[in-house]
Amino acid sequence: MPNVPPGLLMILGALLLPFLGKRFSAYGALILSSASLAIFCLASGEPIHVNWFGQSLNIVRVDNLSFIFGIVFHIAAITASIYALHVEDTKQHIAGMIYAGSAIAACCAGDLITLFVCWELTAISSVVFVWATGTRRSYRSGMRYLIIQVMSGVLLLAGAMIHFQQSGSLEFSHFLNLSPGETAKIFDYGLGPQLILLAFGMKAAFPLLHNWLQDSYPEATATGTVFLSAFTTKLAIYALIRGFAGTEELIWIGCAMTLFPIVFAVIENDLRRVLAYSLNNQLGFMVVGIGIGTELAINGTVAHAFCHIIYKALLFMSMGAVLYRVGTVKATELGGLHKSMPLTTIFCMIGAGAISGFPLLSGFISKSMIITAAAEQHQFWVWVILLIASAGVMEHSGIKIPFFAFFAHDSGKRVKEAPWNMLIAMGVAAVFCVGLGVAYPLLYQWLPYASDYHPYTAPHVVMQLQLLLFAALAFVVLMKTGLYPAEIRSTNLDTDWVYRRALPTLIQGLGVVIAIVDRALRFAFLAVFRNFLRLTERKFNEKGTYGSTWSTSTMTFWATVLLAICLVLNYLK
Amino acid sequence: MKHETENLEPSWFERNVQLIIVGLVVACIGTLIAEWICRPFFDDHHPAHFPIENVFGFQAAFGFVAFVAVVFLGRLLRLVIKRDEDYYDA
Numbered sequence: 001m002p003n004v005p006p007g008l009l010m011i012l013g014a015l016l017l018p019f020l021g022k023r024f025s026a027y028g029a030l031i032l033s034s035a036s037l038a039i040f041c042l043a044s045g046e047p048i049h050v051n052w053f054g055q056s057l058n059i060v061r062v063d064n065l066s067f068i069f070g071i072v073f074h075i076a077a078i079t080a081s082i083y084a085l086h087v088e089d090t091k092q093h094i095a096g097m098i099y100a101g102s103a104i105a106a107c108c109a110g111d112l113i114t115l116f117v118c119w120e121l122t123a124i125s126s127v128v129f130v131w132a133t134g135t136r137r138s139y140r141s142g143m144r145y146l147i148i149q150v151m152s153g154v155l156l157l158a159g160a161m162i163h164f165q166q167s168g169s170l171e172f173s174h175f176l177n178l179s180p181g182e183t184a185k186i187f188d189y190g191l192g193p194q195l196i197l198l199a200f201g202m203k204a205a206f207p208l209l210h211n212w213l214q215d216s217y218p219e220a221t222a223t224g225t226v227f228l229s230a231f232t233t234k235l236a237i238y239a240l241i242r243g244f245a246g247t248e249e250l251i252w253i254g255c256a257m258t259l260f261p262i263v264f265a266v267i268e269n270d271l272r273r274v275l276a277y278s279l280n281n282q283l284g285f286m287v288v289g290i291g292i293g294t295e296l297a298i299n300g301t302v303a304h305a306f307c308h309i310i311y312k313a314l315l316f317m318s319m320g321a322v323l324y325r326v327g328t329v330k331a332t333e334l335g336g337l338h339k340s341m342p343l344t345t346i347f348c349m350i351g352a353g354a355i356s357g358f359p360l361l362s363g364f365i366s367k368s369m370i371i372t373a374a375a376e377q378h379q380f381w382v383w384v385i386l387l388i389a390s391a392g393v394m395e396h397s398g399i400k401i402p403f404f405a406f407f408a409h410d411s412g413k414r415v416k417e418a419p420w421n422m423l424i425a426m427g428v429a430a431v432f433c434v435g436l437g438v439a440y441p442l443l444y445q446w447l448p449y450a451s452d453y454h455p456y457t458a459p460h461v462v463m464q465l466q467l468l469l470f471a472a473l474a475f476v477v478l479m480k481t482g483l484y485p486a487e488i489r490s491t492n493l494d495t496d497w498v499y500r501r502a503l504p505t506l507i508q509g510l511g512v513v514i515a516i517v518d519r520a521l522r523f524a525f526l527a528v529f530r531n532f533l534r535l536t537e538r539k540f541n542e543k544g545t546y547g548s549t550w551s552t553s554t555m556t557f558w559a560t561v562l563l564a565i566c567l568v569l570n571y572l573k
Numbered sequence: 574m575k576h577e578t579e580n581l582e583p584s585w586f587e588r589n590v591q592l593i594i595v596g597l598v599v600a601c602i603g604t605l606i607a608e609w610i611c612r613p614f615f616d617d618h619h620p621a622h623f624p625i626e627n628v629f630g631f632q633a634a635f636g637f638v639a640f641v642a643v644v645f646l647g648r649l650l651r652l653v654i655k656r657d658e659d660y661y662d663a
Contacts, residue, residue, distance in 0.1 A: 263643060392640075
């Protein structure tokens with residue numbers, strides 16, 4: 001079969017969805033994503049080159065790395081489409097297909113210009129999910145999301161231009177051509193790649209650049225967040241692997257990313273925002289893996305991205321089902337839902353177990369590769385931080401999400417179980433979580449590098465169970481002693497405070513100062529001007545020095561004095 | 574959204590919380606016993622990268638302490654960053 005640009009079917013097909021009407025556009029989206037997967041698997045995978053302004057652009061490059069991301073993006077698109085089958089909002093289906101299609105096209109882009117186009121397309125299409133909620137709050141959040149995402153694209157383009165000026169190449173490959181295991185520092189790269197790294201870092205939610213994620217994902221629709229959770233950040237992870245594997249600073253950036261969100265997640269009341277913090281923490285593991293850059297670390301990062309997309313989608317789906325049925329996902333309003341949503345509860349617990357890394361579930365076989373890679377490089381503190389982060393994941397995603405939504409104190413809410421299509425989608429994701437955890441060699445054989453890593457060794461299983469079960473025990477102890485912080489209805493400040501509160505206040509304050517100074521200057525000028533007018537008026541009126549009528553004798557006197565001076569000067573000559 | 578508020582009798586989970594906690598404690602002790610049994614064979618499959626990994630029950634203690642530390646850091650952080658729910662909307 002000849003090669004077709006991956007994702008193109010979804011992007012173009014999305015434009016036809018309006019013709020299917022409200023009821024059937026959802027099914028159209030499901031058919032599109034399934035057909036796109038079939039084409040992606042059957043296509044020859046040969047590169048496609050296009051000439052553009054005298055440049056040969058490699059718009060399709062499917063290698064080991066692109067292929068596995070393409071596969072998992074398709075799985076996510078299909079699962080999310082099933083999950084959204086009940087939604088009768090055509091614009092969300094169109095956005096979903098363009099978003100997923102452009103993410104798939106981006107991970108198969110062989111040059112920076114194609115990457116840029118797809119990068120911006122994911123930004124513009126995905127904001128529809130945030131706006132689709134239809135509140136003023138979601139509109140503003142979507143605006144902030146869009147500004148930051150587009151800014152990332154602009155940085156990418158600027159970096160690509162500078163890189164092209166310096167190297168004469170638009171090819172998207174490792175910017176220092178490092179082999180696995182070789183390392184570099186950020187300052188070894190030119191200005192172009194540094195800007196591109198910043199662009200990738202914004203989308204990968206690096207610390208201090210992260211807050212668009214926690215700001216916008218919880219504001220999106222129940223089904224939209226499932227789409228959002230899968231593509232944007234993992235596309236950035238793919239791009240970082242491709243361009244910057246082995247960059248040492250990424251290890252410490254990743255460590256910071258694994259740590260700070262777990263603390264924020266403890267005290268967050270909105271459970272979808274807890275999941276957004278958790279997503280940020282999981283990205284941290286991957287960024288550490290990219291920074292280490294050995295074959296095992298890159299394999300671990302890719303495997304973790306694969307498993308993570310599916311279990312994170314599962315967790316967001318379970319919270320989306322709660323949002324759909326109950327109307328809120330605030331921990332303070334929930335509790336006891338296991339009585340009325342038993343299947344959703346089970347699926348959520350499978351997702352929670354997978355993300356925590358329980359043996360026989362998918363997180364166990366992927367996260368451990370990254371942690372082992374850190375240990376093999378003798379990075380003791382990185383290893384310790386990743387262990388702390390693992391206990392933290394157990395706290396917010398393993399326990400907090402399922403416990404406060406489905407158990408805890410009974411909120412008395414009795415709702416219907418999630419709709420059939422949501423249950424099927426969650427079921428599919430749950431099967432993947434278990435399947436990947438058990439039949440892990442199926443995943444390992446697709447990884448970019450050949451590997452002889454075995455996750456199920458006795459020490460590894462025992463150690464991991466100790467870490468997780470004793471963390472769970474700590475939760476029980478803290479709950480029983482009343483030391484676990486109660487859920488409180490609140491807003492917790494994060495870096496978005498800078499641009500939502502501090503900067504506007506500062507600008508407002510600056511405006512007030514400018515107004516005061518401006519008024520003072522005008523006042524002073526007017527006062528001086530008024531004095532000048534008064535003086536002029538006094539001097540030139542009929543009684544003033546210049547304005548009054550002088551007698552002829554005065555003039556004769558002064559004329560005589562003048563003549564006398566001339567006479568004296570003449571004699572002195 | 575309309576919710577029924579009848580049917581408040583406790584579920585299996587609510588009736589057996591104590592049992593679940595006992596089960597968890599037993600499982601925790603089980604992992605320690607498993608380590609005690611397996612430890613002589615550890616190095617064959619899983620060479621320790623750091624000396625601390627050879628301390629008995631290291632990961633158990635680490636998991637417990639890290640969890641408590643994270644929760645207490647969260648409590649501290651709340652003192653600094655907690656605002657009213659409508660902080661940004663007001």
